[in-house]
Structures are given as structure tokens and as C-alpha cells.
Amino acid sequence: MQRRIYMDNHATTPVDPRVLEEMVPYFQEEFGNAASRNHAFGWEAEQAVDHSREVVADLLGAKAKEIIWLSGATESDNLAIKGVIEFYKDKGNHIITTATEHKAVLDTCKVLECKKRARITYLPVDQHGRVSAEQVREAITDETILVSVMLANNEIGTIQPIAEIGKVAKEKGIFFHCDATQGFAKIPIDVQEMGVDLLSASGHKIYGPKGVGLLWVRSRGPRVRLTAQMDGGGHERGMRSGTLNVPGIVGFAKAVEIARAEMVEETARILALRERLNEKITSELDEVYLNGHPTLRLAGNLNLSFAYIEGESMLMGLNGSGNSDLAAIAVSSGSACTSATLEPSYVLKALGVGDELAHTSIRFGLGRFNTEEEVDYVAERVISEVKRLRDLSPLYEMAKEGIDLKDYFAGMQH
């Protein structure tokens, strides 16, 4: 079989063997429904779930009862935003968020806008992808009920100033939701210090299973209420009905335990790998541009634009392009050609990266299981593919001849 190297850990992560081991008993031995009150099968399951709640709450500096289990970060974002808007509809209906949020937040906001249930302000970001607390402050009105800002961006890795925004939200008495999916268990989080009131996270980004996520909801200072989006049975204190995914929850908690114990060492190791990859690539190639903040970014994220070549053709080359002697390298791109809608990455667009550089972007997502050997191999393959594609590219040729591409193509008729 063709060798495979996975460097797309922002999309998803493999389940850590220790997590899988922890989950297995809950499929066939301790398989009870956590809501079964009357026998040991149910009690065992409930116990496992409650223990998991404690573990996760501990990581966040929160209370166990404030955790709601659900199917993933998308559902969590939906519940946070729709739940607040619906419950507090007499208090206000204005939401402030950013242009670079995940679609789970942006699409939820758009739907509310279309149904005229909320008015949304999408704050623009700076060239590194950051918003400021000042921007949030200036956008607040009497109708504002919620601010939603992600902890770290999935495409460019940029980390937002959550604690500063939290101060402003507290000052103005506005609920603050943080989609922490990418930074959860990678960056230290303390919900008290950060001043957040709602927080979303997902299992499959932290070497846990897919199909499980959480919404943390503050119970005090202030108490946040929500209108449930899933009805039927009143599970999770009426906040989210539906039988709990016990093995998933157990796996999630185990993933958190491991991440917490290994966070410092793992972050340093992954950061060193990323810097190594960046160094190797940029020392051999010219006209390579970093997208996102140079330092305030996730340790494993490297998003580079390679001028004069196109992203999808790079992915084809990195995949081995049918040659089974080459390893298949899995990464992703902001190019339009890789999306079903043929539109380039909206995140890169929000940074002010021109379309032509957006088409040339590659996102590397390093993780727990990547090695130095893999990094060196990938760097070599990237360098060789870029050189090959630049030889194939009319734009590189024209640029080397000193032709101004913007002027040239502006004068052309299409």
C-alpha cells in the first residue's frame, strides 16, 4: 500500500490509542444508557459520564454541571447562538462576531439574519486575522445580546485576544461565546480569566472520536439561560435532549486528560516541527508568504501561499499524482479549485490576501503523531513540486521577465 503522511490535523485527528482503549468497554460491556435509572447498566454509564464532566470542567476552570454534551462543535455553536437569541429575545437581538469565524457560526448567524430574528455585525480582521477588543466595544449597541469570537482560527491558526474581549463584554453586560474548537486542550483555557460565558469544543480535533462535543454554559456571574434546540426527554438539564453518546464522551474526556498532561511538552515539540518545516521550505523557495499571525498562532498551523502556482495542482502532486513510489501527503488548500463552490477561502479574503495568492495557499496542520522524518520528507516534496509547477507556470515566467502581472491582466479582455 502507498505510504501516507497526514498533515491535516485541523480538519480532524486520528484517535489516540489510549483514548480508543478507554472507550471500548462502553460498546459491549458497559453499554447502558446513562439515563436508565433503575439498573447497574445505567448507573455505570451515568458514572462514566459524570466523571467525564469533571475532567473537562477541570480543564476549563468551570463546574461540572455547566457542561452540556452534544454531537460536536457545530451543534454546540448552534445551541449557543440560537439558544441565547431565542431565550433573550425581549432583551435584544444584535450579535457581534468576526468575518473569519467557522461556518458553523457564520451560517448560523446568516440563517438568523434571513429569518429576521437577529441583526449581525461581522467585524473585519486585520492582515493577520485578528480583531481587537476596541472593535467589539465600538460595535456594541443597546440591542446587543451576544458576542461570538473564536479562540483560534482553523485555516490560519491566528489566536484572538479573548481575555481582552471578555473584559469589554463583562463591562457592558453582554454574553460572550467562544468557539474554542481549534485551541481547546492545546492552549490553556480558564473561563473565569477569559471572561467567557459560553464555550464550544469538539472531540475529534484533540485525538478523540468524532460525533461528540460540548457546550460549556456559565451558571453564575451571570447565569446564562438557553432555549433548547433539541427536544424530547429533557436530557442535560433540559438543554439537549437525546441519549448520551457514552463511549464518545468517555473518549473525549480521556483525550482531554492526555492533552492536559502533555500540553506543554507537546506544544513545544509541535512548534519545533512547524518551525522546521517553515525553515526548510522558505530557505529553498522564493516568494512564499505566511498567512496569519507570525507568533500568535496555533503551534501546529502553517499556512503558506506559493506565488505563481495553484493550490489544487500542488495537492495533486503532494498526493503522489498516481505514482505509488511517492508517499501520499494529506494537507489542504485555500484555492477555489478545491472547494465545491469554486470560491477561494473566505478567511484569506478577509485578511486582504488577493485572490491570486489565495489560490496558491496550502495549509499544513501538524499534530501529535507527526515526526521530524515526515517533516523533512514533506519539505522536500513541497519544494520539488513548487519548482516543477513554477516551471509549468506562465505567471512565474512573466514575473521573472519583470512583467507587472496586475497591469498585464487588467489590460486583457477575458
Place this chain on the structure above:
Amino acid sequence: MASYSDKVLDHYSNPRNVGSFEKNEENVGTGIVGAPECGDVMKLQLKISEQGVVEDAKFKTFGCGSAIASSSYVTELVKGKTVDEVEQIKNSIIVEELLLPPVKVHCSVLAEDAIKAAVQDWRERHDEKDQKSTAAG
């Protein structure tokens, strides 16, 4: 976009006729189509004999695997054909040969446009040359 057709992969790994003719080479028509902001730019050059037959072709493309394959295939397709025949080439031939999915059909359309642009450029130069030699003689 599950996987690419073998033909597309082949053209990607072994592109035919990559490069550019010398700047002062005679009888070359150059077509550049597309735009960097769209993610697709093709440069196609056709070397055409006095009798109006395509003797050689070269290409360079900025674009996805299907775009590279389309333009590479075109350079094979045009050799030995007359200018009139080449102008009749429809993108559907490219789609069929490379098994392009619907979302990639536009790459073949651009390749068809590149042929027409190269021929147009050759015609203009050819007519210019004719006029000059008539004037001189």
C-alpha cells in the same frame, strides 16, 4: 472530487510540450487566456508553417490538475492539423479524453479559448508580415 482520472494524473506527472518558443522565433502564435484571480491562466504557443499547418506547440499553465492536463493534451491534439481544423476543436473532445467531471469542464473551455487566441495572434502577425513584404517589394 473523489479522485482524478488516470489520464489527468498522467498529464500532470508527465506534461507534454512544456515551455516557450524563443522570443524571435518566426511563425509562432501565442494565446494567453484566463486570469490569476480566477485561478486559471493558460499560455499556448503554436508554431505554424507557411502552409498553415501546426508543426509544434508549447504550453505553460497556472491552474489545477485538470487545467494543466487540458492544456498539455491540447498541445498533442493540434500537431499536424491545419489552422482551420485547429480552430474547430471543441472543448468536449478534451472533456471526453480526460474524463473531466462537470465541475472541471471550464478548464477544457479555457483550453479551447487558448487555441483560438493563439491562432488569432498568428493570423495577425502573419497578415502584418505579408503587408510588410508587399510594401517592401
